[in-house]
Amino acid sequence: GAVVSQHPSWVICKSGTSVKIECRSLDFQATTMFWYRQFPKQSLMLMATSNEGSKATYEQGVEKDKFLINHASLTLSTLTVTSAHPEDSSFYICSARASGLAGAGEQFFGPGTRLTVL
Amino acid sequence: QKEVEQNSGPLSVPEGAIASLNCTYSDRVSQSFFWYRQYSGKSPELIMSIYSNGDKEDGRFTAQLNKASQYVSLLIRDSQPSDSATYLCAVKGAGNMLTFGGGTRLMVKP
Numbered sequence: 049g050a051v052v053s054q055h056p057s058w059v060i061c062k063s064g065t066s067v068k069i070e071c072r073s074l075d076f077q078a079t080t081m082f083w084y085r086q087f088p089k090q091s092l093m094l095m096a097t098s099n100e101g102s103k104a105t106y107e108q109g110v111e112k113d114k115f116l117i118n119h120a121s122l123t124l125s126t127l128t129v130t131s132a133h134p135e136d137s138s139f140y141i142c143s144a145r146a147s148g149l150a151g152a153g154e155q156f157f158g159p160g161t162r163l164t165v166l
Numbered sequence: 167q168k169e170v171e172q173n174s175g176p177l178s179v180p181e182g183a184i185a186s187l188n189c190t191y192s193d194r195v196s197q198s199f200f201w202y203r204q205y206s207g208k209s210p211e212l213i214m215s216i217y218s219n220g221d222k223e224d225g226r227f228t229a230q231l232n233k234a235s236q237y238v239s240l241l242i243r244d245s246q247p248s249d250s251a252t253y254l255c256a257v258k259g260a261g262n263m264l265t266f267g268g269g270t271r272l273m274v275k276p
Contacts, residue, residue, distance in 0.1 A: 082264075091268040092210070092254070141209045154200060155256075155264055160209040 051075055052144050061132055062166055063108035068128045069161045071142030075120040082155065083115075086139045098125045124163035132165045139163075169193060170257050172267035180275055185242040187270050189255030192236065198258035199238045200232055204269065205251045214240060261267040 051074040061067050071081055081098045096106045096117050104117035116128040125144075129136055139162050143155040171190045173187045187201075199215055201208035215223045216229040216238065228241040238257075242249055255267040 092266050097263070139207075154212055156212065156217055157202075157209040162207075 050146060050156040052142065052156050052158040053144075054142055054161050056161060057159060058121060058164075060161040060164045060166065062132050064131055065154075066128055066130045067132055067163060068126055069140055069142075069163075071125045071127070071144070071158050072154075073144040073146075076144075076146045078125075079122060080145045081119060081125040082145070083117060083125075083127050084141045084143065084145045086141060086160075090143045092141065095127075129163065130138055132163070134165045137165045167267045169259075170255055170267035171254050172253075172255050172270045174268055174270040176272055176273050178275060179271045181208045181245060181247060183245050183274075185245045185249065185272055185274065187240040187242075187272065188254050189238045189240075189267055190236055191238070191255075191257045191265075193257065193259040193265075194233075194236065196236075196257045197235075198235075199229070200256040200258075200264070201227075201229060201238075201240045202254040202256060202266075203251045210254055214254060235250075242272075245272075247274050247276050250274045 053071045053072045062143040079100050083095045086092050094107050095110045096104045096119050098104045098119040100119045100132045101120050106112045119125040139160050143157045145155050197204045199228050201214040202211050204210040214229040216231045222229045226243045230239045251268040252271045254269045256264045
């Protein structure tokens with residue numbers, strides 16, 4: 049159980065284009081999903097917290113107009129990188145926190161999406 | 167000061183030895199503690215969670231928690247080369263958010 053998928057797993061795009069990344073919880077409902085970014089040899093950096101049916105909460109320094117997050121259902125959140133530039137090239141990872149289950153809110157990570165902007 | 171601190175390593179241990187990974191945290195009201203393993207180029211994978219003081223064992227892994235000292239550790243017995251990865255300590259505080267440490271890179275040499 050507690051499987052999170054991401055699509056696509058990798059994407060290469062031209063500078064100026066937009067890229068949409070999907071994050072799905074496959075076997076549980078997730079009222080909260082998180083989007084992280086990780087540059088090579090660096091730690092995870094939380095970008096935003098996404099709550100189903102409401103606006104995402106962005107971390108300081110993350111442009112909400114550039115990184116659009118939609119969490120329209122309990123199993124799907126999307127991150128759209130708008131007008132991508134080479135400096136946006138990174139490993140984007142989502143995680144989901146299960147709702148309604150026993151435990152203390154473990155987060156389960158998707159496999160990540162590697163974005164390369166040329 | 168970082169909220170969750172880990173030595174970045176690399177921590178190098180020979181195959182078969184015990185690897186000891188340490189983590190300290192600053193938020194005294196933290197209640198839940200997690201260890202994630204991240205292989206290079208992959209996303210983190212939850213391997214252990216611990217909520218109360220003491221030891222929790224799962225196979226070759228033992229998590230140890232000392233809330234008074236604000237310290238949590240992960241022991242890996244009989245280390246294998248396949249254990250070579252970055253280990254992330256994560257702490258859930260009062261705000262219900264997970265805060266990650268910077269990770270410790272473990273290298274197990276055959």
